[in-house]
Amino acid sequence: MGKETISNEAxxxxxxxxxxxxPREEKRLPDLDDVGERVVMRLAPSPxxxxxxxxxxxxxxxxxxxxxxxxxxxxxxxxxxxxxxxLNAYEMIPEDLKNLxxxxxxxxxxxxxxxxxxEEARKLIARGYAYVCFCRQEDFRALKLESKSCPHRNIEPxxxxxxxxxxxxxxxxxxxATVVIxxxxxxxxxxxxxxxxxxxxxAKHPRTGEKYYxxxxxxxxxxxxxxxxxxxHVLRGKDxxxxxxxxRFIFDYNHWKVPLYYHYGMISIPGERLKTSIIRKDIAAGKxxxxxxxxxxxxxxxxxxxxxxxxxxxxWIESGLREIDASFSWEIFNSMNRENIxxxxxxxxxxxxxxxxxxxDSPEIxxxxxxxxxxxxxxxxxxxxxxxxxxxxxxxxxxxxDTNSTVRLKDLYNVSLKGKDLVYSSEQKFDPKTTxxxxxxxxxxxxxxxxxxxxxxxxxVIEKSHLLVKGISQFERYGYVNLSSQNNEGYFLHx
RNA sequence: GCUCCGAUGGUGUAGUCCGGCCAAGCAUACCGGCCUUUCAAGCCGGCGACCCGGGUCCAAAUCCCGGUCGGAGCACCA
Numbered sequence: 001m002g003k004e005t006i007s008n009e010a011x012x013x014x015x016x017x018x019x020x021x022x023p024r025e026e027k028r029l030p031d032l033d034d035v036g037e038r039v040v041m042r043l044a045p046s047p048x049x050x051x052x053x054x055x056x057x058x059x060x061x062x063x064x065x066x067x068x069x070x071x072x073x074x075x076x077x078x079x080x081x082x083x084x085x086x087l088n089a090y091e092m093i094p095e096d097l098k099n100l101x102x103x104x105x106x107x108x109x110x111x112x113x114x115x116x117x118x119e120e121a122r123k124l125i126a127r128g129y130a131y132v133c134f135c136r137q138e139d140f141r142a143l144k145l146e147s148k149s150c151p152h153r154n155i156e157p158x159x160x161x162x163x164x165x166x167x168x169x170x171x172x173x174x175x176x177a178t179v180v181i182x183x184x185x186x187x188x189x190x191x192x193x194x195x196x197x198x199x200x201x202x203a204k205h206p207r208t209g210e211k212y213y214x215x216x217x218x219x220x221x222x223x224x225x226x227x228x229x230x231x232x233h234v235l236r237g238k239d240x241x242x243x244x245x246x247x248r249f250i251f252d253y254n255h256w257k258v259p260l261y262y263h264y265g266m267i268s269i270p271g272e273r274l275k276t277s278i279i280r281k282d283i284a285a286g287k288x289x290x291x292x293x294x295x296x297x298x299x300x301x302x303x304x305x306x307x308x309x310x311x312x313x314x315x316w317i318e319s320g321l322r323e324i325d326a327s328f329s330w331e332i333f334n335s336m337n338r339e340n341i342x343x344x345x346x347x348x349x350x351x352x353x354x355x356x357x358x359x360x361d362s363p364e365i366x367x368x369x370x371x372x373x374x375x376x377x378x379x380x381x382x383x384x385x386x387x388x389x390x391x392x393x394x395x396x397x398x399x400x401x402d403t404n405s406t407v408r409l410k411d412l413y414n415v416s417l418k419g420k421d422l423v424y425s426s427e428q429k430f431d432p433k434t435t436x437x438x439x440x441x442x443x444x445x446x447x448x449x450x451x452x453x454x455x456x457x458x459x460x461v462i463e464k465s466h467l468l469v470k471g472i473s474q475f476e477r478y479g480y481v482n483l484s485s486q487n488n489e490g491y492f493l494h495x
Numbered sequence: 496g497c498u499c500c501g502a503u504g505g506u507g508u509a510g511u512c513c514g515g516c517c518a519a520g521c522a523u524a525c526c527g528g529c530c531u532u533u534c535a536a537g538c539c540g541g542c543g544a545c546c547c548g549g550g551u552c553c554a555a556a557u558c559c560c561g562g563u564c565g566g567a568g569c570a571c572c573a
Contacts, residue, residue, distance in 0.1 A: 027508080027509080027521080027522085044573085045573090046572085046573050048573085078573060080572095080573085081572055081573070083572085084572070084573075133571095137570085137571060140571085141570085145497090145569090174571080175571070177571095178571055187498090188497080188498065189497080189498040189499070189568090189569080190497070190498070190569055191497095191498065191499085191568060191569050192498085192569095196570085196571050198571085199571035200571080201571095202571095215571090217570095217571075217572085217573090218572070218573050219573095222573090237567085238499090238500065238501085238566075238567055238568090239566095239567050239568070239573095240567090240568090240573095241498095241499060241500065241567070241568070242498080242499070242567085242568050242569075243568085243573090245498095245499085263500080263567095265500090265501075265566080265567095266566065266567065315507090318507070318508065318521095318522075319507070319508075320507095320508070320509090322501090322508080323500065323501060324500095324501055324502065324565095324566090325500095325501075325565075325566050325567080326506090326507070326508090327506080327507085328507090329506050329507050329523075329524095331506065331507085331523060331524065332506070332507055332508095332522070332523050332524090333507095334523095335522080335523055335524090336522090336523090338535080338536080339536090342535070342536055343536090345535085345536095347533075347535085349533095369532095372536095373531075373532090373533085373535090373536080374531095374536070374537080408532065409532095410532055410533070411532060412532095430532080432531075432532055435532090437532055437533075438533090439533065474533085474535060474536090475533095476533040476534090476535075477533045477534050477535085478533085478534085479534095479535085480535085495534080495535080
């Protein structure tokens with residue numbers, strides 16, 4: 001029977017065999033509603049630091065939809081709180097997005113748009129939808145909770161306008177005046193009752209200095225920008241639900257078309273480390289090497305460890321837009337990443353906490369081990385082991401030896417432990433099912449440190465051929481490690 | 496406390512809008528087998544879930560009501 005006949009026979013009886021190679025169906029994001037010719041969507045981080053793992057979700061989801069429908073993806077840097085700005089973030093954020101494979105079409109910086117916000121405020125004041133308030137913070141809040149009007153709420157628009165212009169001249173100090181959007185004091189949800197649209201800033205703005213000191217609050221600038229930038233769809237976290245309600249007042253007062261909002265659930269990240277502001281301090285104090293410290297869940301930290309941009313993308317697509325809160329699964333994230341990297345990860349022997357042994361009675365032997373067991377075309381590492389050579393093995397593995405039990409040094413030979421030495425076994429046959437196989441390093445190996453995300457670094461030795469390997473390697477029986485350009489260190493990725 | 500949202504296996508999700516094709520799909524984890532001179536990868540098989548209680552209906556994971564649990568917000572942060 002020729003090859004073809006066999007194949008025909010086989011498919012006749014087992015037609016499902018043919019299906020085998022069909023690619024697994026990729027999970028797909030649900031369609032958006034009301035999509036016209038194109039969509040306009042946005043990413044709106046505040047430039048307080050680089051992007052972290054949580055940000056990658058909104059970045060990728062928005063990017064996916066803009067790719068699907070065509071349109072525009074706007075990166076809007078929300079820097080209207082001068083107290084929470086890191087000038088470097090204006091550079092780092094676009095860089096992080098680029099490295100994640102997110103294509104931004106346009107960058108908008110809110111601190112360039114103060115005049116637009118002021119102009120919109122004037123329009124609302126003129127029509128009686130906003131007023132200038134001089135209440136103390138506590139009083140304003142207390143009145144609101146009781147659904148009571150504050151003394152400034154029912155002032156004539158002309159007078160409010162005069163006061164607004166007066167604020168702009170710089171006459172007041174932080175805390176002395178605000179601009180409030182008039183909504184509905186009896187609204188059952190106190191969050192949606194009259195809310196503050198502008199306040200006077202306490203700090204000097206890193207970009208605009210002292211030119212402006214009346215700062216729009218997020219709800220105001222976001223509503224104005226979402227309209228003028230022509231947003232069609234907005235993806236945001238559930239924590240924004242009340243804000244969406246607040247912003248809707250601005251749209252209604254102006255008779256603007258409201259974008260379609262989607263609120264996805266909150267994601268909690270196990271092992272999430274620290275807030276951006278704390279990290280910044282710790283970097284300054286030298287506790288972290290920088291924003292790309294591999295102990296951090298910043299995009300740059302994770303990419304440095306060797307997570308692939310496609311891994312982020314696939315993970316977030318599979319998570320979808322559900323409104324349920326969920327916790328981030330490193331297990332699944334790692335598994336997806338493994339799928340992306342294994343094919344190209346060259347295998348190396350790394351011996352953690354090495355112990356050096358002489359192998360008594362060992363013969364001279366040449367061994368040739370493939371860099372990848374399934375892809376021999378990736379080449380080989382070759383070792384010439386001298387008679388009576390020394391080898392390194394891990395103290396972890398040594399703990400598993402019984403005296404006189406035989407162990408296989410992978411791709412080399414069988415040895416047993418005798419006192420302080422290893423002895424070449426008289427029996428070199430072995431059954432891989434029953435014999436313990438451990439890896440090893442030759443005596444001319446290099447010292448090597450694996451930096452781990454938990455901050456505990458593993459020291460050991462690595463075979464010389466690490467110098468021939470770049471990028472992500474799999475250290476056999478240890479895990480995937482992204483080799484640093486430093487040569488003698490690498491970053492632990494995952495098992 | 497008030498307002499709003501949600502609830503599918505250990506984890507992440509599909510299905511819920513428009514009830515029947517769902518005795519619930521996929522992934523991951525785990526267990527077993529195959530393959531393998533890595534504890535990786537690959538292949539095959541298995542375990543495992545519709546929060547509870549009512550109601551509507553010929554039929555409910557899906558619709559309605561109540562409860563429970565979880566979350567978010569209630570800032571002159573974003």
